[in-house]
Amino acid sequence: MTAGTAAAVRVDTATPRSAVPWAWATIAVLAVCLYLGRAAAPWAVTFPEEWTLPAQAWVSRFVKWLYEDASLGLFTFQELTRAISWVLQWPLEAAKSLLSGGFVRGMGQQAVLIWPPLSWVGAIGVVTVMSLYARDWRLGLLVCGCFLYIAVFGQWHSAMITLSSIVIAVPLGVAGGLLLGILAFRHPMFERAITPIMDLMQTVPVFAYLVPILVLFGFNPVAAMIATIIYALPPMVRNTTLALRRVPTEIVEFGRMAGCSRGQLTWRVMVPAARGGLMIGVNQVIMLSLNMVIIASMIGAGGLGRDVLTALRSLNFGAGLEASIAITLLAIALDRLSQAYAARPPSAQSPGESRPRWRRHPHLLAATAVVAASWLLGWLIPAVQQYPEELQVTTGPLINETMKWLNVNFFDLIEALKAWVLLNFMVPIKRLFVALPWAAVVAALAYAGWRLGRWRLALLVAALAGFIAVTGQWEKAMQTLYLCGLATLLACALGIPVGILAARHERLNRVVQVIIDTLQTLPAFAYLMPVVMLFRVGDFTAMLAVIAYAIVFPVRYTIFGIRQIDPTLVEAAVASGCTRRQLLWKVQLPLAFPEIMLGVNQTILMALSMLVITALVGTRELGQEVYIALAKADVGRGVVAGVCIAFMAIIADRLIQPWVAARKHRLGIA
């Protein structure tokens, strides 16, 4: 990063500023010429098919070989994957029995229930006690309310299946991330090795590695859990190294002076001292695992995710919306609970330390009592064990009726709106993007790379873009770019003004913060359902869903960008007689601009990841490729398309980051 900054600063002084617009103009003219002369040199406009490499076939063949023939000395790769599945299956089954199915003996029809699952009363009791322990009765009410909704709306069974895979995936993800993070902290070589892999994993859409996992581990809950863990792991690794690095030097020195061995220093001193940072990682693992719920159901996870997916496929909006809301509430409850645990200071033990052990842990005692009581009552009163069906409420039919009514009465209006936007706005832009000569696009990207980071960045960007062309994904990539670009543009056009307003008005800011905090806890899929209900399938729907999902980022970064400006600068401007308007345009926006661009960067990344999800509603871009590949278990197709999406994200990231750094440097706020 610093190298990039230095290079960028050098470029600024080396290239006369007046030459820059000329360079861009030349590239634009080149693009037009190539397009007009496409009869003479068609290869420069549309990437010729005979130049493409059969990368898809290679990947497919490699995975097939891995699965069928690869041997790791003592055992084959297949045996390894089976062993992993077998090991992970046990805790998963146990959690599922405990929370939803109960412990049974025998199979199928002859199965005998030997121990019932935790009853709904017991489960709600336990989470409420946990919230009381972690914070206060207000959190208790919130969490209790979330779970009650799930019970009342008949989502209990599915929700508990989902929860059982979460309670196993999260500790595994946290432990794995912690260990890798500690390794990376201790061995810079290891860190250098895993950082690019982590970067790629965070940008490759989940779908892309769902396909290999599907092939290697099969279609079952364990495979889904493995995908979840892989997806949720990288932030934990990052947070761990970051948190360990932030432990004050003096604390580490104290540990060494106390004569700690390496292990003691890590586990007794550094990890506890880094608790705050680590807990942020844990929270992220939980949220990402919940984000995966629906996607994981594509390779065999049951529960709420599968309910949503089925509903989406059969356009049963009522059921889909209820399950979506249940996932959202689960996410909110677990998020708030884990944050409360993270913020919970170790409490002073009350003076009476001579009290018996059981009285020192009143919450543990209460939870045990709740479980025992609910279990006993469960035997006597079935309604305690299982939420009675006759008391269940469902809004499904109501929603379906409303939809029907909306469609009958407003169909024309909605369709007209959609058609108008599509015809006048989206389709022309799409045509333009697809018509762009690939050679000119690569040239433009390379030039931007050269300006910002000289040859290294130019080569990197050109190579990544070239990969997309060479693997025959160019047209799909352009469609991706069009959808993602439009969505980003609109999200920023809406989000940045909101951010500016919020940053300047404290009252509004408080409201906006609550809203964006809530929006950020929602799993990506939750945004799809309502949009599909209104606008059916297609690019328009996809774009709206992406905007809804990504708008949080321009808002958040704009607020942050304006708020982090040194207050003395603002005071100086006010003192020298700036009006509020001048203050905004002459001081706040220019200084916040780098930060806002980081928000744009984040928006692009989020839009790309969301596009893969919107493939469900029938777009025609790279996301759709991955989705089709998943349905056909075509590893090569899925991986190549996924990597192409990742490369697009990396191109955007690598171009925007040094630009921001250079800009900050020029403003003297680096």
Add this chain to the structure above:
Amino acid sequence: MADPASRDADHPVRGTRAVKLACRGLWKVFGTSADRFQAMLPGTPSAADLHGAGLIAAVRNVEFAIHEGEIFVIMGLSGSGKSTLVRCLSRLVEPSAGQVLFDGRDLLKATETELIEIRRHKMGMVFQNFALLPHLTVLGNVAFPLEVQGVERQAREARAREMIELVGLKGRESCYPRELSGGQQQRVGIARSLAVKPDIWFLDEPFSALDPLIRREMQDEFLRIQSVLKKTIAFITHDFDEAIRLADRIAIMKDGEIIQIGTPEQLITHPATAYVSEFTRDIPRAKVLSVRALMRAPDERVEYAGQVRAEARVASVARQIVESPQPHAVVDGSSAIVGMIDRQQVIDLLVRQDGGQERPK
């Protein structure tokens, strides 16, 4: 620069007590090309030489010896290399060259396991920002060094309680660090560093993060504890007043080098350089100088108003001397008269200080 032995020549405890910790030709240079420094040895490369090689010398050719039971204060402005020096003494920072002799044994030759043993049983350290473990109670923090050694719970908690009582925090055992004030936190730091009964006690600016009033209180507390335990101490500070108050001897450090080592009195009466006299200028001399430093030769014809001890600080006997027109006799430990002192001498000393005017010599 004179050799260290001659500089401590007239120190009271030297000769009677053994050297506990000494360092010879100690260097610490930071920078990527440390091997280029090795090529410059032996010899004393100048700061410019090192800078040319892309190196920063934080500790430059340092020599001193700390005697058993002595409070040895290392004083210097921020960035002068004090923290680096004290960390070299315990090898928290790996010295680039030289020797650190602990009980006559070169620490730099100790293996990692030996070093862990030495730190576990023989060294204690107090940090500027306390460095308490946030997840442990006061009791847990103080017992931590013992826990690491594998001491039984009962034994280590008993010892920890003893230490907590010593620093005056009894009743606070189950508090967490964030529930304590800065001064209380540093008391915990002190208790913790003493829990293992260390032979040598390092304190790196232990009171610098505290308010002036609390700082004074802590200094008194520190002297009280030292009067009970009589540890060998390396105490770092950037505050010359603090150094004067606490030190048996002070080493003044500048740009990684030690400029002068001596008792507070020696630094005031015989500053080695202008830099040292700059520090000592605003120090109330009467509080530092002993009667011995001020007295004149005895005169048998004079009638003495009374007796004062030669080792007493002038400030502590000033009133007695000034109130009498007659001079006082100065006596040593065996009550023999070694000199005399009169009111004019004391007044001159006090006035020069407060009036801020140097008297022409």
